[in-house]
Amino acid sequence: MSICDLQVEGPMAAPTGLPEGVPPLRAFYLYMTTGCNLRCRHCWVVPRFVKGEPDPGEIIDPQHLERAVMEAKPLGLCSAKITGGEPLLHPQFREIVKMLSDQGLGLNVETNGTLMTRDLARWLKECSRVGFISVSLDGPDAAAHDGFRGVSGAFDAALSGLDALVEAGYRNVQVIMSVYRGNVSQIDDVVALAKAHGAGSVKFTPVTNTGRGTALHEGGEALGLEERMDLAKYIQDDLARRADINLVINLPPALRTFKKLWQSRGRTGDCGVQRILGILGSGEIAMCGIGRTIPELVYGRLGEDSIHDIWLGHPRILQLRRELENVAGYLGVCGTCLHASSCRTGCVANNYVEGDHMVCPSASCTEAESLGIFPKERQR
Numbered sequence: 001m002s003i004c005d006l007q008v009e010g011p012m013a014a015p016t017g018l019p020e021g022v023p024p025l026r027a028f029y030l031y032m033t034t035g036c037n038l039r040c041r042h043c044w045v046v047p048r049f050v051k052g053e054p055d056p057g058e059i060i061d062p063q064h065l066e067r068a069v070m071e072a073k074p075l076g077l078c079s080a081k082i083t084g085g086e087p088l089l090h091p092q093f094r095e096i097v098k099m100l101s102d103q104g105l106g107l108n109v110e111t112n113g114t115l116m117t118r119d120l121a122r123w124l125k126e127c128s129r130v131g132f133i134s135v136s137l138d139g140p141d142a143a144a145h146d147g148f149r150g151v152s153g154a155f156d157a158a159l160s161g162l163d164a165l166v167e168a169g170y171r172n173v174q175v176i177m178s179v180y181r182g183n184v185s186q187i188d189d190v191v192a193l194a195k196a197h198g199a200g201s202v203k204f205t206p207v208t209n210t211g212r213g214t215a216l217h218e219g220g221e222a223l224g225l226e227e228r229m230d231l232a233k234y235i236q237d238d239l240a241r242r243a244d245i246n247l248v249i250n251l252p253p254a255l256r257t258f259k260k261l262w263q264s265r266g267r268t269g270d271c272g273v274q275r276i277l278g279i280l281g282s283g284e285i286a287m288c289g290i291g292r293t294i295p296e297l298v299y300g301r302l303g304e305d306s307i308h309d310i311w312l313g314h315p316r317i318l319q320l321r322r323e324l325e326n327v328a329g330y331l332g333v334c335g336t337c338l339h340a341s342s343c344r345t346g347c348v349a350n351n352y353v354e355g356d357h358m359v360c361p362s363a364s365c366t367e368a369e370s371l372g373i374f375p376k377e378r379q380r
Contacts, residue, residue, distance in 0.1 A: 009128070014078035018312075019128075024076025025311050026275040028069070031289050032093070033085035036056040038112055039150025042178055044211025044292055045085050056089040056129075058281040063095050064302035065279065069103050072277075073305040079106040083289075085281060088115040094123065101129040108132045114154055116161030121168035134174040134203070135162045140189035148183065159197060166198035174201045174248075180221050183374040184231065191243050201246035204235060209363070210353050211293070221340040225367045229255060236260055252346055252365050254378040273348050274324060277311070285310060287320075290349035297352070320348065323359040332361040333369045336379040 015024045034048045035057030050054040057236050069077065080100055087093060088111055098109055106129060113135035120307040124130045137158055139145040145155035165173050177187065186301070187204065194202045206228050209217045216222045223231065232249045240247050253261060278288040283302040291298045299314045311317065323329070327341045345351060346365075348358040355363070368374040 014105050015074060016063075018075065022272050022312055023321075025072055025277060025307075026076055026078055026272070027277075028072065028077065028080040029276055029278040029288055030060060030065070030080055030082050030087075030096075031084060031280045031292070032060050032082060032087040032090040032096070034292075035089055036084060036086040036112070037089060037114060037151070038086070040112075040178075040212075041148055041150065042180070042207045042211065042213040042216060044213075044289075045208060048081055054086075054089060056091065056281075057085065058283070059092075060096070060279060060281055061283060061302060062092050062099065064156070064283065065096065066099050066103075068279065068285075068302055069100065069105070072311075073103065075308065075311055076275075077105065079108070081108045081110065083110040086112055086115065089313070094120075097128050097130065101127075105129060106131060106371070108134075110134050110160060112136045112149070112154070113161030114157035116164050118164045118167065121161075121164040122169070124165075125168040125170060132172055132174070133164070133165055133170055134176050135199075137162070137175045137179070137190060137194065138178050139183050140186050140193050144183055144186060148178070159193075159284075162197050162199065171198070172200040173198070174203055175199045176203045176205055178207055179204050179223060179231065180207045181223060181227075182221060184223065185225075187231075187235070188239065191239065191245060191247065193244065195245045199245070201248060202243075203248040204231070205249075206231070208350060210290075210350065224372070225364055225371070229373075232256075233257055252362055253343050254337050254365060254375060255368060273344075274321060277307070287316070288349055290352065294349075294352060297349075303341050320358055324348075330359065330361075331357075333365050333374055333379075334361045337365070338380060339377050349375075 018024065023073050033056040034045065035055050036045045037054035039047055048057060087109060089311065090096065096299045097107065109130055111133065135158060137145060138148045141153040144337060146152050178188050207213045207216050209295040229251065233250050235247050235249050273287065276288065278291055279302060280286055280291055284291055284298045285300045285305065287297040297316065299310045299316060324344050330340050330345065334345050345359050346362040351360050351362060352358045365374065
């Protein structure tokens, strides 16, 4: 998966007592485990197997997490995204989902689908507040999907998991396809497969230059900017008319057509980094999942550090807020972009990986400018 595949939203409770300039903390991104049962070519998680069985690795402590939730709710916490590694590997997955549901949080789950059973799907639908689930599917057959995911049988297991969720009553399951040159020609078939199995939407996420995805970029297997733009145009202008299923692909707003901006009501597709905290399987509290590989973007640890104190006073968070709010001081092409105040330079985690700075032009916009294809009408 990419650093952040899904924006989490929930009921907007009104926090009280926040100092001026401190936004509400709306969501936890819970990276439940540091392990996985697959060996995906683009992920930063390196799976471990013990006696042939997948090892969840480090896992979030339920008691520490519950205390963090209780501390964060007065700050505005109303939702959580449950992801991984593979979240279903957590031995106390149901216990944590029940606790989060009992606390009234809106919940989303990202999974590779291979461990989803009919019993678990029914329990999630009937006994939890999980309202949205995404399942990864990177090809229309076992050869394509299993080859990318690194484990034989992953395709059949993912489809079985998708079927279980739909059967349980989830009509909005989203299939997420990680796109690279090896499977870009198969997107029509993946869309047809997702629709045939009852999914509600398909999201296309070009492989990013992070984790093992860096090797795909260095090896020339990742899509270039112009390929990504052509792909977005094809999906939105051609495939969407024929597919009869919702299709999603994100580009920086400056690289989208005005028609698509209007249809998306100006949504930028970013994660809302000013309103989230990531909690890693290691117990570390971080900006997001990027904390796995960038230690300086880790803010503290569950059971040791205060969520309240981190949100109100951690130097990195304060610096990020100042820089994001100083739109007039944005660097490079962002300094003249008409979308700067809404885009906020896009994914600051990817920016940091690509440019060693969180608030700076995204690699896509920088490349577009260097190629002379950044739209002049989007600049002041």
